[in-house]
Amino acid sequence: MNFADLKPSELRREIRAGCWRSPTAGLAPGYVQANLVVLPKRDAFDFLLFAQRNPQACPVIDVTDPGSPVPERVAPGADLRTDVPKYRIYRQGILEAEVTEITAYWREDLVAFLLGCSFTFESALMAAGIPVRHIEEGKNVPMFITNRQCVPAGIFRGPMVVSMRPIPVELVVRAVQVTSRFPGVHGAPVHLGNPQQIGITDLSKPHFGDAVSVRPDEIPVFWACGVTPQAVAMEAKPELMITHAPGHMFITDLKDEELSIF
Amino acid sequence: MNFADLKPSELRREIRAGCWRSPTAGLAPGYVQANLVVLPKRDAFDFLLFAQRNPQACPVIDVTDPGSPVPERVAPGADLRTDVPKYRIYRQGILEAEVTEITAYWREDLVAFLLGCSFTFESALMAAGIPVRHIEEGKNVPMFITNRQCVPAGIFRGPMVVSMRPIPVELVVRAVQVTSRFPGVHGAPVHLGNPQQIGITDLSKPHFGDAVSVRPDEIPVFWACGVTPQAVAMEAKPELMITHAPGHMFITDLKDEELSIF
Structure with missing residues (x-):
């Protein structure tokens, strides 16, 4: 079977059946993939x-009703307990298990959040002829903890995490324009140029992901990163939190272009 | 005193002192005014x-921490219990009182929502040379209940309410572009052209506000309206709900342009 040719609903069926347990990058091109965070209703x-x-750091694309594992607005036929290839279970902020379905963990008071991921705007960048270095180099995107604090809410607080993509200087304006069209998946950059201004001392030592090469005619451009809400939620130590395992995203029925605001 | 020359913080001080109890249209030009909805944390x-x-119908611009009457992000020096010229108190969906401050009603479990209002995008339309008919005619904007249902959430459900502005046909594209820049205050139109397609049978009989003239070379253009969340919240009959009185908005420190996404 060629998984790359399957539609989102078909891919979710294969994932549910246990036939796909790998990262989802490259699957269902043109469709939105999402980060998952599940929390008790009290949080x-x-x-x-x-x-x-x-x-910018936490672009919500769907939230389930408490107790419901069905993301009605972005994949009405899906079940968030089984349709992600790999999950992580955290209790009081400690990783307890990595599992391929969460039916046994599901409770009537759980709420699932689906958050936009950068796959969508990277497709748009490449369609606009803007190179995406970590894809060219076959690596994970480099991510950095900044000195910018998120606006806190209740128990949730912490620094913004950003991803960095080096962009040729003559394409930086276009990169800003293209990603501004997608506020639902991090949107416009939060910073460009000197990394030290946001507390990053060494571009060759990312806190997560891999270092990529930055050429002399390129400017490092920084976008808010979906790792932020997971890092913040982990730090808040909620009684129970369930997330997707890194790279093992939920595949929605939404097309990338549906997240474009114009 | 010329109230029209005062800054937002000065105006809020006058309102708090009881010196301004009228609608706020025209005050603090260039600054964002907001709809207020206060609910118990359980809702x-x-x-x-x-x-x-x-x-589109409910553009959130700030939410207070439970129990706090201070909108930290859009007017850190303000007090939402006293800084709106007129409030309405609803219990189980029934209007109980209209008051000029809500200190006696405030509780530790109350959460205040500030929602964007169309004043912001109307300023942008006029700055772009697009006429705004109800302002020209000195009326309230005409508002209509549509046959489009909002996506429900918990106890909150109901139809989308829209406002209508007739736009000369050669300016419709520009009106779409200008308002698309402001997703935080309703954004792009939700419909244009034939009113019957969204369940509106007679443009001369709005459900709220005043009828305005539509000329032969004009197309009626419809935007989601901030009356929607109030109507929906009233229908849900929460134990307690407090809103601003129509037209008596909260004036923030935020500039209109800060709500533009590019």
Whole structure:
């Protein structure tokens, strides 16, 4: 079977059946993939508030009704308990298990958040002829903890994490324009140029992901990163938190272009 | 004193002192004015979820921490219990009182939502040379209940309410572009042209506000309206809900241009 040709609903069926347990990059091109964060309802208001106050780092694309594992607006036929290839279970902020379905962990008070991921805007960048270095080099995107604090909400607080892509100087304006069209998946850059201004001392030593080469005619451009809400939620040590495992995203029925605001 | 020359913080001081109890249209030009909805925390998650699912009708610009009357992000020196010229108190969806401050009603479990209002994008339309008919005619904007249902969340459900502005046909594209820049205050139109397609049978009989003239070379253009969340919240009959009185908005320190996404 060629998984790359399958539609989102078909891919989710294969994932549910246990036939795909790998990272999802490259699957269902043109469709939105999402980060997953599941929390008890007692923490869900603060987390939703945190997302509302930090929309670049936490672009919400769907939230389930408490107790429902169905993301009605972005994949009405899906089940978030089984349709992600790999999950992580955290209790009081400690990683307890990595599992391929979470039916046994599901409770009536759980709320699932789907947050936009940068795959969508990277497709748009490449379609606009803007190179994406970590893809060219077959690496993970380099990510850095900044000195910028997110706006706190309840128990949730912490620094913004950013991803960095080196962009040829003559394409930086276009990169800003293209990603501005997608506020639902991090949107415009939060910084460009001197990394030290946001507390990054060494571009060759990312806190997460891999270092990539930055050429003399390129400017490092920084976007808010979806690792931010997971890092913040982990730091808040909620009683229970379930997330996707890194790179093992939820594949929605939404097309990338549907997240474009114009 | 010429109130029209005062800054937002000065105006809020006058309002707090009881010196201004009228509608706020025209005050603090260039600054964002906001709709107010106050709810108990037990209903706040569902209302925030409703706003997240219906961002055109419910553009959230700030949410207070439970118990705090201070909108930290848009007017850190303000007090939402005293700084709105007129409030309405609803219990179980019934209007109980209209008051000029709500200190006696405030409780530790209350959460205040500030929602964007169309004043901001109307300024942008006029700056772009696009006429705004109800302002020209000295009327309230005409508002209509449509046949489009909002996406429900918990106890909150109901139809989308829209406002209508007739736009000369050669300026419609520009009107779409200008308002698309402001997703935080309703954003792009939700419909244009034939009113019957969204369940409106007679443009001369708005459900709220005043009828305005539509000329032969003009197309009626419809934007999601901030009356929607108030109507929906009233229908949900929460134990307690406090809103601003129509037209008596909260004046923030935020400049209109800060709500533009580019």
